[in-house]
Structures are given as C-alpha cells and as structure tokens.
Amino acid sequence: MPDHLIRKLEHFTRLSAADRLALHGLARSVRAVGRHQDLLRDGDSPRHVSLVLEGWACRYKQLEDGRRQIVAHVLPGDFCDGYLLVLRALDHAVGTLTPVRVAEIPSNALMEVLDQHPRIMQALWWETLVAAAIQREWTVSLGQRTALERVAHLFCELFWRLRMIGLTEGDTCPLPLTQVEIADTLGLTNVHVNRMLHQMRGAGLIVLKSKRLTILDLPALQDIALFNAGYLHLEREGSHLDAEG
Amino acid sequence: MPDHLIRKLEHFTRLSAADRLALHGLARSVRAVGRHQDLLRDGDSPRHVSLVLEGWACRYKQLEDGRRQIVAHVLPGDFCDGYLLVLRALDHAVGTLTPVRVAEIPSNALMEVLDQHPRIMQALWWETLVAAAIQREWTVSLGQRTALERVAHLFCELFWRLRMIGLTEGDTCPLPLTQVEIADTLGLTNVHVNRMLHQMRGAGLIVLKSKRLTILDLPALQDIALFNAGYLHLEREGSHLDAEG
DNA sequence: CGCCCATTTGAGTTTAATCAAAAAACGTGG
C-alpha cells in the first residue's frame, strides 16, 4: 500500500526487499476520510503517525479573523504529522482536499522500523529536509514572485512531485484543487487566480479541465515561474547508502 | 562559547553537565567573518557544520533576475547549514547581516556527540522542528498579512527568539537589520517598510534607533500582528527527558 | 431537472510598488 512513499524514498536511496517489507508492515490500519475534513486540528497531539496513501490533503493555518493560508500540500506518500514525537502540540491543522485514504501508524511501530532500518531512517530524514526546502521556496514565491509566476511555479512543483511518485501520465497530472484552494495556497484571491489561469491558457501553456492539468510547454512554464528543480533534491543523493551497492 | 545554543535547547529539555560539556567541546574552532559576506553559497556542500556564536546571518535565495528573498534569520545559537549530512548540495545561500563569529564543527564530531548524548539529539530535533514551524508562519505572513501586520509580526517573533537566548533587556532588543533587509524578509519594498515603521512609531508602539528595538506595548503589537507564540513551542516540551528528573 | 458549487467576467478601489530626490546617520581618514 505505501507504494508512493516507497517510490518517493527511492529517489534518495535504493531500499532492500526487507526495507520495503517493513514499510508495508506499517500501513496496516487504513482509514478512509471524505473531502474537506480535518485529519488533524491545530493544537492536537495525536499518538499515532498518519501516512496519506491516496488523495490530497493540506496543512493550513487560520488567523483569528478567518484569513486562511495553506502552508503545504500533502500528497500520496506524505506524512501528515511528521514528528510530533518531539513536539507537544501541532501548530497548524491538516485538512483533506479530496477523499483520502490514510494509514495510521502507531508511533512505537514506526520507531522500531527506524531503529532496525537505518536506510529508512536516512530516507525519512531526506524527506523532511526536502519538505523544509519546499517551504523555503514557497516563501520565495509569496515574497517575490508575481501572481502569474506563482501559479506557474506551483504547477511546476506539483508536476515534479507527482511525477516522482508515478502519478503523472506524459504531460498530464491530476490537479484536484479548486481555484479558491489555489488562491489560499498562493496568497491571492480566487478571482485573480482565475485571471492568471485565463492568461496561461491563452498563451497555450496549459490545459486545465475536470481536475486534470496538462502542461503543453514545460520549459516555457518553468521559465515564466523562474522554476529551478534543485530544491527538490531529486538526484539520488543518498546513493552511498543503496541496498546492494 | 555555545551559550546561546545551550540556553535555547534548555527551552526544550534540561541538559546535564556532561551534555553541556560536550556542546562546549564542539565549538572549538572559531572563525570571525565580516558583515555582508556569504558563509555558504547556493550549491555548496560543506564538510563541516557551522554554528553562529555571535552576530546575525540569514538564509536567502536569489532569483535569476536579481530579486532576493530572505527565507530565515540565523541568530546566535542557530546552525547555518543544518543537516547537509544528508543532502548533497545547499539550495540556498547563507550570508551575514552583521559581523559574525562562527564555530566550525567537523561533522563526525557532531555525530559522535549526538550518539552519546540522546538528550542533545532530541533537543536538536526539536530545534529543527521549530525552525520548520517558523518557516510555515512566514508563509502565513507573506500570504495573508498586510504590510503593517508583517512588520509587527517580524518584530514580535525576533523579540521572542532573542529573549529565549537571553539577548533582550526588558522591552528592548538588538535589531541590526536595515530597512532593505527587513523588506527582503517580508516581500515588501524598503520604501513601504519605512512607511510602516513611521506608522508604528506614530502609534507609540515601538522605538527603533541605532539598531535597537524597544517595544513599548507588546500586547498591542501582538494584536496588530495576529501573533500567537504557540508556533515557537517554548514551553519545555521535552521535560520527560530532563536530566535529573 | 434542478440545485449547489465553482468558474468567469466586469467595474471600481486599494495597497503597495516605482521613481526621484532630499535629509540624516555612519564611518573613516586626515
């Protein structure tokens, strides 16, 4: 079941059959959750760790006056609640964007696997650092990029992330976000997002229909976005750890 | 020398004398660096870990056309280059904002200390997670807060962080940033930052002179900023790990 | 079919950016 997680981690290191088996063992208890539900609320301190197997969720923070910012997209193979083994309480909420299937992993089971499988430990380390790098890149987007650049950058990032877990087909990928959700991600209004999409369609860059995104000209889109994939650290950085050389 | 680091980590757990000694042992080789120098460049893969002992630095990313975004402030007691033990190359640069003294720690020495001092390991884990939480909060600021709110929020955050390492005096703290640097942090122009400062001074909220910030009314400033300190996770979260109960 | 949610379009407003220049503060060497 945790195929997307495995696929993702293998961008960092080659796992052994035993490693993969251990990961499968973790995803035993699976829960289905509908769209627009909170998986975790701000202030929660869950006792198990949740892994998204299918569907999209997001981390978000809400200000007292209602303004909402999505601070991360949680895709299949991503953990919801990384590492509250250390922190007492969550400082943000996690909500579903689509119906989702999550594996609930008892934290002691996870700990045991990490102890016995140093490659998995390292790979999850890598995954954490990449998540932090993505967060930094979002800071750059919100701080420096124009509305058009932001939308373009988001699409490039999601396309690469989805490709990494095998969820693209050619130049097409799922994009189940509404324009309001894109707006909440990019610090824009839905009206303005709509106008940027109009512009990108007009320029022949993308097709976006029935929750699927087709990127007609990826290099051009990346140029517009000032997108540089380096921050995703995709090039087998931990090869020195590979199972079987 | 790594007093600020120790002070910071003790917000998470109480360290033993041996723990503290080990940290002191790490900060043996110290380097002085002038203002506006790069400690690390985008793409570097340094072989040692650098800890800022004194002075301020920042992580920043620069777009191809010159636009620059500061993505984090590195204060005394912060590491420059967390965790490139895993990643091959840095995806951002680290530059000094003031003259700085950094300790250069061989990564194997750090690893050894982490192995032998589980409390330090956990505390550094905590520190990493808090850094991630700060990055998320910046995403909220840049995405949702107005210019005035952003400046106010930054000041609250820096004041709390500095207080945590003992660098405040009453309601006053150092603030060695220029208005251009504040602007690069908040995704604003220096002109607009200047106007917001003018407004905050006029409202009797702050005094900012000769690189020192005095917050005349912290509750009011926090209200304006929609600041909620929860994300800094300051309340002795790891007390179950404390040395001597 | 009809309802609800999401998208699209238009008109007017606001926030923050840009451009330009003056004033103040800082640092350094004579």
Add this chain to the structure above:
DNA sequence: CCACGTTTTTTGATTAAACTCAAATGGGCG
C-alpha cells in the same frame, strides 16, 4: 575632532498589481 563620501532613511508624486464587490455563467451530481 571634523570633513567628506557612502549608506541608510525619509518624504513626495505617480503608477501598477491585485483586491473587492457584484452578478452571470457553467458543470457535476443526486
């Protein structure tokens, strides 16, 4: 300690990007 060059801050006038408000259109699903 003062003069001078540089950096930083401050102020003003104008412009541009994105927001707000409002209403119409379109799609998906029971």
